[in-house]
Amino acid sequence: MTAHATETDIDRVRQKIESLGFRAHIMPGAQKTAIGITGNPGPIDPAEFEDLPGVAEAIRVSKPYKLVSREVKSEDSIINVRGVPVGGPELVFCGGPCSVESREQILESARAVKAAGGQLLRGGAYKPRTSPYSFQGLGEEGLKLLAEAREATGLGIVTEAIDVETFELVEEYADCVQIGARNMQNFSLLRRAGRSRKPILLKRGMSSTLEEFLMAAEYVLSEGNYQVILCERGVRTFTDHTRNTLDLSVVPAVQGLSHLPIIVDPSHGTGKRDKVHPMALASIAAGASGLLVEVHPTPDRALSDGYQSLYPEQFLEVVKDCRAIAALLAHRRNRQQAYA
Ligand code: PEP
Ligand code: MN
Numbered sequence: 341m342t343a344h345a346t347e348t349d350i351d352r353v354r355q356k357i358e359s360l361g362f363r364a365h366i367m368p369g370a371q372k373t374a375i376g377i378t379g380n381p382g383p384i385d386p387a388e389f390e391d392l393p394g395v396a397e398a399i400r401v402s403k404p405y406k407l408v409s410r411e412v413k414s415e416d417s418i419i420n421v422r423g424v425p426v427g428g429p430e431l432v433f434c435g436g437p438c439s440v441e442s443r444e445q446i447l448e449s450a451r452a453v454k455a456a457g458g459q460l461l462r463g464g465a466y467k468p469r470t471s472p473y474s475f476q477g478l479g480e481e482g483l484k485l486l487a488e489a490r491e492a493t494g495l496g497i498v499t500e501a502i503d504v505e506t507f508e509l510v511e512e513y514a515d516c517v518q519i520g521a522r523n524m525q526n527f528s529l530l531r532r533a534g535r536s537r538k539p540i541l542l543k544r545g546m547s548s549t550l551e552e553f554l555m556a557a558e559y560v561l562s563e564g565n566y567q568v569i570l571c572e573r574g575v576r577t578f579t580d581h582t583r584n585t586l587d588l589s590v591v592p593a594v595q596g597l598s599h600l601p602i603i604v605d606p607s608h609g610t611g612k613r614d615k616v617h618p619m620a621l622a623s624i625a626a627g628a629s630g631l632l633v634e635v636h637p638t639p640d641r642a643l644s645d646g647y648q649s650l651y652p653e654q655f656l657e658v659v660k661d662c663r664a665i666a667a668l669l670a671h672r673r674n675r676q677q678a679y680a
Contacts, residue, residue: 354366408554447492449489450492457660465510483510500517521544542560574609604619604630
């Protein structure tokens, strides 16, 4: 739609799409509203829409992913997580432990994240673990502790849902629901996330291509939830000096193809505490909108992922140095946003 299109213009287009038996996806942007169409079995003649008032242009999307593509929406999407804009000019730092372990642990983590200048708190209450004998998370008790930490600090909560059965409970407490790497192609979970009113943090599968990653996001948008944040967290390769290989070139690649914001998780992306700071800096230099970082008050005693978790003072350094990198490269970031 044009920047001057009215609500009535937008609604007229929606009605027209629905009268044809298709689904209209209305995605407002800072300047213009984009309207995607799905459910059409074949091509639609753009002329059907081009002459309606307020329509700037009607485009056939050439990519297999439709709603996530820049063809449908040229402006960057900014996802609001409890008042924190993700994908805007400000970097977003989401820190916290891999798992919620106790009241003391999560409150201490939350205070440390806040003191370092982080805006969001992460922590898993339901954990996808390789071994069924490893700590599986505190479940609802963990969600309640996260809510307490939010109450105490004002930080928004990012926490993972690992299955459809517990999704409703997780979304009740979370400000943003994480879908983990192992579940990136759990299509029923993605569809459930698409029916949620909470933003979704979608992590890249450990062996997924860029197209598979964007198609997974498309599942969520196709159900009507347009609030998706993508997260690169490393992929499996032959290297053994790190747990995963952080694929930072996916950041500009995503930005070229999609309007969705992308952040980076250098904790799972490296699996080693001493590699987190350098790769965090590289992520921001590559243009990421923010970071997801594991932080623990006593990493040596963590019940999961302690070896990759930062001490609070290390997280503070990460935030400070990343902001310095972003300030140095502000001219580039602004140019990218203007280009979008
Ligand atoms: C996590 O964030 O703790 C996690 C399990 O991440 P991933 O799904 O990327 O492995
Ligand atoms: Mn973890």
